[in-house]
Amino acid sequence: MIALWQDLKYGLRMLAKNRGFTAIALVTLAVGIGANTIMFTMSDLLLRPPTKVKNREQLAFCAIQDALFPWFAYSAYLTVRDSGLAFSALMAQGDDARPITLVHRDSVRQVRATYVSANYFSSLGVSLAQGRGFLPEEERVGGGPVMVLGHRIWQRLGADPNIVGQFLSANGVRCQVVGVAPEGFTGVTFIGPDLWLPLGSYLPVAELARGSTRRANAGPDRDYPGLCVVGRLKPGLGMSMAQGQLQALVPRFKLEYARQWRANSSLALRPPGRFMIDADPANERLGTTIFSLVLMAVSAIILFIACLNLANMLIVQGASRHREIAIRMAIGGGRWRIIRQLLIESGLLALLGGILGFLLAFWGTSILRAWIAAAHDPELRTMQPGLNLRVLWATLGFCLIATLLFGLRPALKLSKRDLASEMKDTGGSALGPLRRRRGGLSVAGQIALAVVLVLGATLLTRSAIYSARPDPRFPLEDKLVVQVDPLSAGYDRIRSIQACEALADHLAALPDVKALGTSPRLFFGGRDVMSIYEVAPGTEEGGTRKLIARWAATPDVGRDYFTALEIPLLQGRLFNRLDHVPDAERVTIIDETLARRLRPDGNALGCLIEWGFSTEYSDPYRVVGIVANVPGIADREVHAQMYKPTRPDQLSPYFYLYARDMESAEALVQRISQEIHQVDPHVPVLSAATLADRRRDDASVWMASFGARLALAAGVAALFLAALGIYAIKGYMVASRTSEIGIRKALGATQANIIGMVLREGLVLTIVGLSVGLLLGLGVARVSASLLYGVSPLDPVSVVVTAALLTGASLLASYIPARRAAKVDPMEALRHE
């Protein structure tokens, strides 16, 4: 123990003595371990199960297989729950988190809400941070609208400790807050809603307040959303046995829900998905595992480069310690003792580097959190990476790996030296050709690895830049999109429609507005789930359909939508007021892609088409106009579009404004809320932004940009480490060649000769490393071409940028030792001999 303490003390003294080496080593390790800690934090975030749910492994998602739609009707849920089969507790939640306009005092925001059964919190084993969960009577229609706030939204509302008991407006319906969920609780899935409402609130909040009418002849199930059902298995009951028990209910379901259940439909149990409750966890795991593996592979390369640097630095530095080690061995130091001493020094370095790395990761993670918090997508915002105990353990693991990676080889190598020859050696000898060759190979290897990362980062960054840059054919900066919500002002559907029309009239008359269009939902290009069919004339009723396009969108548009969005008319006409009146002939305007598919000869006007989804089809629409393709707002892909005129009873709360110029667009965004408030102070404005901003906020654009930032950070780290490694190794190689350089100078070499020699050697290694790295990098890029958008995996710009960056970094890293070498005093150098 005393010996170990002595080794520790000596190790610390050695680190303090070689300050330059220690500083470079610590920076190298901090970057390597820090990058790994950050990437592990991201992986941990994606792979760890949702927290706060008690014994999540006991939960089973009850899936309806091979039915028309996979959701449970409320009565079917009650049947399973009350059957007593398989589950000790069974809860239900709405099929999706739905947008809700939440008004609290003066703040209006759109949030996402999930409707759940009364036993939701109790069956998940969650104790609320404040208040209570839902009561059985609140699950039934007429039970009185109440809500449980998520912890984050409670904080965003001001973290009022007395929020329970207060009333908030949800879609214009007064709802009493009965509880606040604990911090970090996201429900069964990893991404949770902002708040929860009982199933009984669905009808007043999601339907009636949104302008739907309750149909008199509809059954009670219509008052509830489609339900996802999750149960806690009875103790000792396996998934397959429980599934077997549930089959007893299938005949009854087939009888009672004949429209939904088919002959081969069945009930199946599986663990709930991590991201989507009804997703197959195996598929989800595959996706997240691949993503995590990519992250970890990138960071592993960084750590590997860091350790390679250090191992080489230690080996090269070992050249100056071989006499010390030889003497230690000569005076009785065993090999194990020497190895232990060297490993303790490496371990100390790794530990100190790990502490710095952890601090770096702490800083990096807070930047990541800030990036994520700035995302517009509420689901993305729920992802909050943070350092936890698992991450701390992982960091310590990385330190251990690093110690073994960079410390063990030099320790074994140095402790195996030939005593006799070491003792004869006078020290300060030049590096032998073999050792120098190994150092050179290592530099080339590092450059090659760095090239792979830098090339990947450059490609991803260029891809993200391309993806973030709007299509030049459709400028988005001068287009505004405004969303209002008159329903949550307490207006009924008709009054809401009137309010929207009045607002549209007012905004269209503003001098800064060139044109104004409307639509019931945000739409600007992109794909949807509809299929488009051609209907042969005269066979509208039950006639044959010819599939024209899949994944098409069928948006309803009003007023001057095409003018407002600068979508050029190519053939026929735009919609006019008569197209919007009740009982008018159903007409449509299609884009040129669909027109070409419909009639390749270019004569699509007058054709009859209809849209369909699953087994449902629309009435036929006559094509009256053909407009230009509109690329998807996010992916810039062109998908078939079938535009329909909005119906007079349709609420269109989205306004598209074409500003006179870009400056007025920005000014308009500022003014829009005031204008709307002037016209109707009750109508809340949920958002007002340019389409360019909306595009930037799009989840896929954001993800591309986020990925590129991560890749860029990894690329910069790799570039930095490679340069540092080259600098360190070249520095030590030059230092070890002091006598050689002295001899050369004594033989007549000028400073330029020496600088040229060192730089030439560096350049040769750079060229070798670049060549190997580019081959590897382009291979990796080809394999992962699906991650790139708008950029070829063999993108010449990226290759040139990478080569220039690495060459520059390498030459700079070689130049500093070269200059130092050139200043070697031959007299001093030769005195070492």
Next chain:
Amino acid sequence: MITLKNVEKCYKTKAGFTYVLRQINLQIAEGEFITIMGPSAAGKSTLLNIVGMLDHDWEGEYTLAGQAVHTLKPKQRQALNRQYVGFVFQAFNLLDSLTVYENLDVPLSYRNVKTSQRAAIVCDTLDRFGIVGKKDLYPSQLSGGQQQLVAIARAVVANPKLILADEPTGNLHSTQGREIMKLFKKLNEEGATIIQVTHNEEYAAYGRRIIQLKDGWMDGEITPDQLPGKAR
């Protein structure tokens, strides 16, 4: 060929100035063979380094082949070094990573001799020193005597008028030492001016004049016959 007037060199230390050479006055004619002797720390190697223009930090006047070295800038001194001087070291100081041939080629490459001429000169030198058979070997594959032979060949390959040898036989046994000294004598007879530093009286006697240094001062000048243990 060489004139040194009041050449001095000192280091500044906390205690003041420490002199390693004091008032060195020396004249060496072209074609002379000079031996410098003296105990350790007498300043022998320092003097050799000043004469070889490896050391620029000294005071006094130094003229080499009519050029006032003390007025030249370091770069000009380096050029003069390349033109006149060849060095031989006690520890041979061959470049480990280069073959014998390449070691001989290095001084020529620093003097911007054309590649074709370099090959001819190196081959001629290898032949002259009888080491053609060793041209592809690395220094580590040669004996000490052979290494010093190569080192001398390297020193003379650029045909210097002045050969400076700092204890050239220090790492060699007596037979090898004598061979090397015979070689120096031959080079001197061919016209090269040689200044050697040695502790060995037998080898010192190869010089026509023996300069004795002590504590940085010139302690006298003797002829080989005046050496106490003359064995020539």
